[in-house]
Amino acid sequence: MKKSITIKEIAEKAQVSIATVSMVLNKKDKKISQATREKILIIAEKYNYTPNTMARSLITKQTRTIGLIIPDIVNPFFPEIARGVEDKASELGYSVIYCNTDDKIKREDKYINVLTEKMVDGIIFAHSSDRQMGFDSLDRCKVPILLIDRDYENKNVIGRVVVDNKKGAYMATSYLLDRGYKKIAYIAGSITTTTAIGRLEGYNQALTERKLVIDNRYIKVGEYKMQWGMQAAEQLLCEKEPADAIFCGNDLIAIGAIKKLKEYGLRVPEDIGIVGFDDIYLASLVEPPLTTIKQPNYEMGFKAAELLIKNLEKGRVNSVKNENNKILAKENNILLPTELIIRMSTK
Amino acid sequence: MKKSITIKEIAEKAQVSIATVSMVLNKKDKKISQATREKILIIAEKYNYTPNTMARSLITKQTRTIGLIIPDIVNPFFPEIARGVEDKASELGYSVIYCNTDDKIKREDKYINVLTEKMVDGIIFAHSSDRQMGFDSLDRCKVPILLIDRDYENKNVIGRVVVDNKKGAYMATSYLLDRGYKKIAYIAGSITTTTAIGRLEGYNQALTERKLVIDNRYIKVGEYKMQWGMQAAEQLLCEKEPADAIFCGNDLIAIGAIKKLKEYGLRVPEDIGIVGFDDIYLASLVEPPLTTIKQPNYEMGFKAAELLIKNLEKGRVNSVKNENNKILAKENNILLPTELIIRMSTK
């Protein structure tokens, strides 16, 4: 491929210094005469000049690139986040390097290193729930990190954008109770993540508020998979007093549960109520359509990019002051609301 | 954030020159004594040295970053591609900057510029079908481009990885004929893209091979949306001799068609056969489960990254020779096979 013209070459052609060219091309040209300016601009246009951002970044210490580390873009939970991030970033003149970790800490660490070497200005990170406090590669990270979806404590974390899982689970459980179901089970995908803990709390709160007893036999913990939804639903059906409604940790679990209930000849929602969490593409096409707690994934990505970049640019203004503000400003912790989407069968 | 130590500082601490440090850190240290090597390595380790790839790239003209330009990561067609690209790229030591265009040529052009400025080594590009030959921003692009999914002619295109749409459509249509359906309709999403043309050809071929007449009333052209599937299915049902099977341009169209058929009280596949193209997440959960032509999207991304990077590195070896090989080597045009996935109702 043909290489680009440089400011040095433009300077020669225009018979001016490279400093002047640089200033004109960067619009820091208040002090440059109109004649000079035009001469330079015309040459740059003619030779299709593209600046070399490598060279620029070397001086400015700013790449206008951010990293996005997620478990897996194929997991339908993440494309919307990724899209939100990219939309806001590109609006603000930033590019995004994206990385898939499959929730493996080794890969996370590798990507944090790579992104550091590429000198990204910041990282948006949906980390593995297995991440352990203590001796952590995040400590050695030289780049500000903003967490999404899952929370974590680390000195390099400058902010977090998470979903109000507790409220969502509360809404889901309350919805089922409002519709007259009495014994609400909860099929969880996990119980260790901050996300999962929030959902359990919301479930508990809804029951407690109505003075209902929390029955551990109705709480099943497994993985966020369809298979587990089927398995857990079967377990629930075998209890002496089977539950009459199920709040599912995510849509995949819910879909599995529905499948199993059908096998047992149970109708949803006539015989048993179901609400899922998350919002998978086509969830509305499953039969019966799945009522879910929708997570604002696009907004999560969008807000995260906005917050990160805002902080980066603020940081540049008074970087000295920022050096040891380990206490996170409250406005850097964003809790996004969820929404209950009720879907009815069209039959 | 704390800044990284530089090779200059390491050189001072180790009492050697920066050249020596550079060689050791880059493993080009055959000629360096073991003692010196170790001294340097220990210091680098101790101070948690991370190389500044900006500085390096400025000299080597290589960023080990590629661009991925796609219409929309939220469209379920693209996550698998993106994942394939990232997997292969990271395996080969490359990062990927990803961009969403919404099929807008302006955004495509913008991203091509941005990626050029960021000095990516190459671009994997799923372009808008509206792209016009002639005065084209791609011509001015300074970076090698590899096309995926959709073909296009341009001097900067060094390769293409596309799906065998013709064969896929042929398989879909033949499958329906084999099952005894007589009048196969085709609801297309488009008729202008190379992709769409391939599918139409395959459909025609299957009919022609069995000496069946191609009836234009059975071919409906619209968009790749569920809404259009519903609409077109309705149109087909209103024909004097309604079709008894439909090959759908993609899964969304197929799902829309199924929906409409249900409204008319028609059963799939007893009353009418349906085959879709593409493979959307959860397509197996729609009722009845959708038989589709699966596109090897992950492989497409994976192969694309492999092919692009292989060419980049080859190009570096003999860049002079490569300058004007406008004729694309045959091995740079990859046609990936599709697969027929038959899904039956479990009832």
Next chain:
DNA sequence: CTGAAAGCGCTTACAG
């Protein structure tokens, strides 16, 4: 085996 020097393409005080 190692170092001095040039240079990648740019920005940024500083001087005039």
Next chain:
DNA sequence: CTGAAAGCGCTTACAG
């Protein structure tokens, strides 16, 4: 209003 110069952090011939 404009230019000369230093320097960002690195690599790469070249010399010894």
